[in-house]
Amino acid sequence: MLALPALIQIDRNKKAEVGLVDKTRAWLEKDSSDRKGIHASDLLDPRKAYYDKTQTKVPLSERLVGLFFVGKVLHAFFLSALTGEDGVNWKSDGGSTIDKTLGISYSPDWCKNGVPGELKTSRGKYEMRPSDLSLYLEQLMIYMTGEKSTYGRLVVLMTNLPAPPGQGWGTYPQYRCFDINVTKTALAEYAKQIIRVRKALVLALKTKKAKNINALPLCREFKCGKSQCPHYLVCKPEGRFGTKRWDK
């Protein structure tokens, strides 16, 4: 260990922190391509997708800048390791496919022998249960439907998982891999659901009528609320808007 000077002044520089967030935000926003048409991710919370496509773009909050940045960097590193790249390939997925029957485009992280795979990162501190995977699976199932594969692979990189016994102290990033299997019937039902949601979103976008917008289901709870969603005051989600829990 080296001895530090007895008199060393350490001042937190908040101005520099704001500057870094601004630079990171600008980098993320420059990198986010404007997708045409309906993408798989639009179907997960179609009401938010509607407002994202029709409202003036709101700058990413500091929270989202931090979350997106780390997610994006880890994603690129993981895919580079998976494909044995020299260094880092910044391409963030395995390429986009347009499925004319489903009427959407989708971009799995990788696709091997017709089996799509997806990486997610999680800051969770506990082992995931199958019920914790539902949001990830909704997305992976779209890829499986597009590829007509009853099998899919999900990898979750858990960045804060406690070290298993005998593996040192604290937490460290650990992979959790899941093989997902469904029946052909379930896949066919999922395809119908994708088409139904896509049609409802397209109708809302075309007509911009309140009855068609409000026919889109409310988004999942963790995305909603005045502090969480930039569209809250326009959307006025029924049953949530005007209540203490969601208005704060």
Ligand code: SF4
């Ligand atoms: S306010 Fe809630 S329901 Fe409305 S778009 Fe935002 S997240 Fe979705």
